Amino acid sequence: MPIRNPKFCPVTRALDIIGDSWTVLILRDLFLDGPRRFQDLQESLVGASPNTLSARLKKLEEHGIIERRSYSEHPPRAEYALTAAGRELGPVMKALRDWGSKQTSVR
Amino acid sequence: MPIRNPKFCPVTRALDIIGDSWTVLILRDLFLDGPRRFQDLQESLVGASPNTLSARLKKLEEHGIIERRSYSEHPPRAEYALTAAGRELGPVMKALRDWGSKQTSVR
Numbered sequence: 628m629p630i631r632n633p634k635f636c637p638v639t640r641a642l643d644i645i646g647d648s649w650t651v652l653i654l655r656d657l658f659l660d661g662p663r664r665f666q667d668l669q670e671s672l673v674g675a676s677p678n679t680l681s682a683r684l685k686k687l688e689e690h691g692i693i694e695r696r697s698y699s700e701h702p703p704r705a706e707y708a709l710t711a712a713g714r715e716l717g718p719v720m721k722a723l724r725d726w727g728s729k730q731t732s733v734r
Numbered sequence: 735m736p737i738r739n740p741k742f743c744p745v746t747r748a749l750d751i752i753g754d755s756w757t758v759l760i761l762r763d764l765f766l767d768g769p770r771r772f773q774d775l776q777e778s779l780v781g782a783s784p785n786t787l788s789a790r791l792k793k794l795e796e797h798g799i800i801e802r803r804s805y806s807e808h809p810p811r812a813e814y815a816l817t818a819a820g821r822e823l824g825p826v827m828k829a830l831r832d833w834g835s836k837q838t839s840v841r
Contacts, residue, residue: 637831637835639834640834641831644837651745655743718832719833723826724748725744727746728747730744730751
């Protein structure tokens with residue numbers, strides 16, 4: 628049953644890349660607010676350590692979902708933005724948001 | 735900005751309930767295969783300890799997403815099935831599957 632083989636199951640493949648709550652919240656911010664600086668994400672994702680945030684951003688960058696853009700300003704500025712491939716996650720984010728909207732409480 | 739308050743952000747609310755990879759894989763199995771016994775899930779979710787699996791099932795049950803059905807057979811049998819509320823996660827699972835299908839490798 629190939630679909631159940633972790634190598635070929637598309638759900639497993641999706642989770643391998645975005646199956647982490649901080650990762651999904653980073654994506655949420657980039658979808659809702661556009662390009663964000665590290666510091667913006669850190670202020671938004673209360674409870675995520677800088678190391679956790681760095682690791683998640685690096686993984687998303689490696690998978691081509693986001694890109695880091697540097698601006699040679701004074702002081703230099705860098706921000707993270709969704710790539711075209713990253714924007715393909717729109718339906719996943721929308722489905723999560725729609726479902727979450729119908730849930731009544733945080734627990 | 736109420737949407738960014740964790741209490742009111744629908745994405746946070748969704749993740750609070752299903753933001754765990756094993757949970758999503760349990761849901762995948764129930765969507766694809768219908769009602770499953772604990773043992774079926776354990777065979778499918780290679781690497782999930784029985785405690786982890788129990789905890790995830792319990793949480794899904796508490797949120798009304800799945801229900802545990804007991805059958806008084808010999809030996810007694812119990813299985814887990816999606817509720818009507820659980821089936822509302824269909825679009826989330828479909829979006830994850832569709833996106834995962836387009837990713838080329840497990841990493």
